[in-house]
Amino acid sequence: MKIGYYPGCTLKTKALNLEQAAIQSMAALGVEMVELDRWNCCGAVYSLADDDLIHILAPVRDLIRAKDQGYNKIVVLCSMCYNTLARANLLMRNDEVKRKTINDFLEEENDYAGEVEVVHLLNVLKDDIGWDKLQEAVVKPFTDVKLAPYYGCTLTRPTEISIDEGISHTIFKEFLEALGATVVEWDDAEVCCGSYEIISNPDTAKKTVSKIIRSAEKRYADALVLSCPLCEYNLGRRQTDMIKAEDDLKPLPTYYFTQLLAIALGLSPEVVRLELNTPEARAWLDENK
Amino acid sequence: MPFSLNSKTVDREFTKSVEEISGEPLTKCMQCGTCSGLCPVEATGDVSPRQIIHLTALGQRDKVMNVKFAWICASCYACQLRCPRGLDIPKIIEAIRLITLRKNENFIEPFAIETGCNTDIPQIALVSAFRKHTA
Ligand code: SF4
Ligand code: SF4
Numbered sequence: 001m002k003i004g005y006y007p008g009c010t011l012k013t014k015a016l017n018l019e020q021a022a023i024q025s026m027a028a029l030g031v032e033m034v035e036l037d038r039w040n041c042c043g044a045v046y047s048l049a050d051d052d053l054i055h056i057l058a059p060v061r062d063l064i065r066a067k068d069q070g071y072n073k074i075v076v077l078c079s080m081c082y083n084t085l086a087r088a089n090l091l092m093r094n095d096e097v098k099r100k101t102i103n104d105f106l107e108e109e110n111d112y113a114g115e116v117e118v119v120h121l122l123n124v125l126k127d128d129i130g131w132d133k134l135q136e137a138v139v140k141p142f143t144d145v146k147l148a149p150y151y152g153c154t155l156t157r158p159t160e161i162s163i164d165e166g167i168s169h170t171i172f173k174e175f176l177e178a179l180g181a182t183v184v185e186w187d188d189a190e191v192c193c194g195s196y197e198i199i200s201n202p203d204t205a206k207k208t209v210s211k212i213i214r215s216a217e218k219r220y221a222d223a224l225v226l227s228c229p230l231c232e233y234n235l236g237r238r239q240t241d242m243i244k245a246e247d248d249l250k251p252l253p254t255y256y257f258t259q260l261l262a263i264a265l266g267l268s269p270e271v272v273r274l275e276l277n278t279p280e281a282r283a284w285l286d287e288n289k
Numbered sequence: 290m291p292f293s294l295n296s297k298t299v300d301r302e303f304t305k306s307v308e309e310i311s312g313e314p315l316t317k318c319m320q321c322g323t324c325s326g327l328c329p330v331e332a333t334g335d336v337s338p339r340q341i342i343h344l345t346a347l348g349q350r351d352k353v354m355n356v357k358f359a360w361i362c363a364s365c366y367a368c369q370l371r372c373p374r375g376l377d378i379p380k381i382i383e384a385i386r387l388i389t390l391r392k393n394e395n396f397i398e399p400f401a402i403e404t405g406c407n408t409d410i411p412q413i414a415l416v417s418a419f420r421k422h423t424a
Contacts, residue, residue, distance in 0.1 A: 009412040044416040048364060048383035050312035055420070080413045157366035158377075192329050192365030196418035199410070200397045204333045204361045211329075229411040237409060 003124065004071030004116075005033040006062055008081035009041050015078070015229035015256070017273035022077050022121055022258035024271040029129050029137060033075060036065050044080050045196075046087040053102055059088035060102055064109045066116045073117040075124050077258065079228035083154035086118040086161040120155060120163045121258070122171050122227070134178040139266040141180025145288065147260070148184040148221035149173055150212075152231045153192045175257065176225060179264040188215040193234040209234050209242040213252050223253040223284065225260060232256065236278050253281035263289060290336055290356075292349055303350035303388070310384035315346035317374045324368035324378050334358040338368050338378055345385060359385040360396050360422065386421065396422040 011019040023033050039062050047055035062085060066074045076082040092099050093114025103111045119127075125134060149172030156162040156169055164171040169190070173183045191212060194205030212235060216224055226232055234242070236254035243249045255277065262272045263285070274282050292298065308315055318339075325337035335356045336344070344353050353359075364379040372378060389396070399419060 009416075014409065014411040041412070041416060043420065044413045045364065045420050048377075048380045049310050049387055050380070051310055052387075078413065080417065153363075153365035153367065158369060190367075192363050192367065194330075195363040195365070196414050196421060197330075197361060197363050199402055199414055199418040200422050201357075201361050202403075204330050207333055208329055228413075230414050230417075233409075233411050233414060 001030060001128065002032045002034055003128075004066050004069065004074040005035050006039055006042075006066070006074050006076050006081065006085065007035060008076070008078045010229040011078055015232070015276075017276040018077055018227075018229060018232075018256040018258055021256065021262035021267070021272050024267055025258060025261045025265050026121075026124070028265050028267060029134070031124065031128065036062070036074070037069060038065050042081045042084040042088075044084060046084045053098060053105075056088050056091060056098075056102060057106065059085045060092060060106070060112060061109065063089055063092070063114075063116050063118070064106070064112045067112060068110060071116060073119060075119055075121055077121050077227065079120075079152055079154040080230060082118065082120045082163070083161060087158075089114050089116065089118050090160055120227070122155075122175055123163055125175060126171055131174055131178045134175075135180075138179055138264045140264055140289070142176070142260065142264060143180050145181050146184050146220055146222045147176050147181040148186055148216045148219065148224050149176055149189055150224050150226040150231060150235070151190045152226065152228050153190065153195070155227060156190055172225070172257070176260075179260055184216065184219045184221040186215055186219040186221070188212045193231045195230055195234070198234050198238065205234055206242045209239065210246060210249070213239065213243055213249055216252055217249065221252065222288070223255060223281070225255055225257050227257050236281065239278070251278075251280040253284040254278065255281060290340060290344070290352065292344065292347075292352055294347060298351070299348040300350040301348050303353070304346060304348045306388060307345050307381060307384040310387055311377070311380040313377050313381050315342060315381065317376055318342045318346060319374055321373060323371050323373060327367045327371060328362075329365065329367060330361050330363070334361055338362070338382070341385065342376075342378065342381060345381065353385060354389065358382075364421070390424045393424045395424055399423060
């Protein structure tokens with residue numbers, strides 16, 4: 001099976017460990033992720049102003065490229081890109097007036113009306129592979145490891161674009177269970193990590209980071225598993241300097257869900273790219289895997 | 290936050306602009322505070338989401354422009370999930386930010402960002418911070 005793939009800017013530089021583990025794991029599971037021939041930055045955040053369509057053009061252009069290449073579905077790994085593309089897609093599907101304005105403005109492009117479906121990789125794993133098949137493919141299960149799934153805000157909100165149905169989400173838990181892990185049920189799996197406030201208001205981000213790490217540790221999580229390079233930056237790379245004033249907190253390793261997938265499938269370390277994770281995360285896996 | 294309502298403090302145009310930019314009717318808010326209870330940065334802020342909506346609905350432009358809350362809200366959508374009046378609160382707060390940004394006033398200056406922060410920082414962090422906090 002082939003599926004169109006939108007990477008986004010961060011996956012080509014700072015989050016190579018999110019991308020490469022995904023592509024190789026999916027290949028091992030029989031899915032070829034084919035990168036779009038041409039794509040641009042999605043804009044990272046969805047424009048919330050009613051009168052601002054100019055910022056919707058970037059994600060819509062990506063969706064047009066996907067449609068032009070013949071895809072009826074594209075997969076996204078980065079949570080922020082997923083959110084931005086999925087919301088722009090819904091707008092093009094549901095808002096006739098804005099759709100016309102955008103299509104008229106992009107006159108050099110083919111018209112677009114939300115024909116392409118935007119999905120996150122967890123959806124592909126659930127719907128196209130299936131948890132049973134994934135479980136069968138696992139050769140190195142995470143037995144006796146307690147993993148805390150972290151959705152952050154952009155995978156499940158707003159509800160219209162959530163990667164999972166209902167109010168209490170289980171897709172991430174089901175994924176980790178298929179990898180053989182014990183899943184930590186905790187309160188802060190969908191609490192914002194502080195996002196880009198790390199740049200503008202680092203003190204605010206510090207508090208959100210500390211609260212999340214504390215909450216995961218209270219539930220005895222061995223590690224945090226996530227899907228967003230900005231969450232990984234705040235909760236992972238910046239974790240030590242965010243929580244260093246709080247002596248009672250021990251470092252909590254963070255991994256992209258795709259890295260754990262690759263490890264469970266028995267793929268080589270070159271694919272997992274652990275050198276791009278924090279030293280704590282590398283050390284913990286060396287000891288426990 | 291105490292405030293007085295009189296012809297000098299009430300700016301109806303401000304309320305109207307926020308409603309227009311956000312597409313959300315502010316009078317729908319019944320001040321229940323559900324949003325504040327769910328907001329992860331409410332405790333860090335100088336006002337709560339409920340309060341900023343109240344102040345905006347009552348045309349308190351100066352007060353709203355002088356509090357920082359709109360700049361620490363990361364549009365995480367936790368509040369919107371359970372607003373009993375179905376308000377899209379992040380859109381309202383985006384409109385409040387835009388009233389400043391559209392006057393060509395930045396909240397952050399790209400060249401003044403701490404250097405320790407921008408060496409390994411992911412692009413999505415920079416792009417989103419600039420999108421949300423610069424004109
Ligand atoms: S939850 Fe909705 S109705 Fe209640 S205070 Fe917040 S915005 Fe107003
Ligand atoms: S969107 Fe903003 S106001 Fe609403 S919960 Fe998140 S940070 Fe708070």
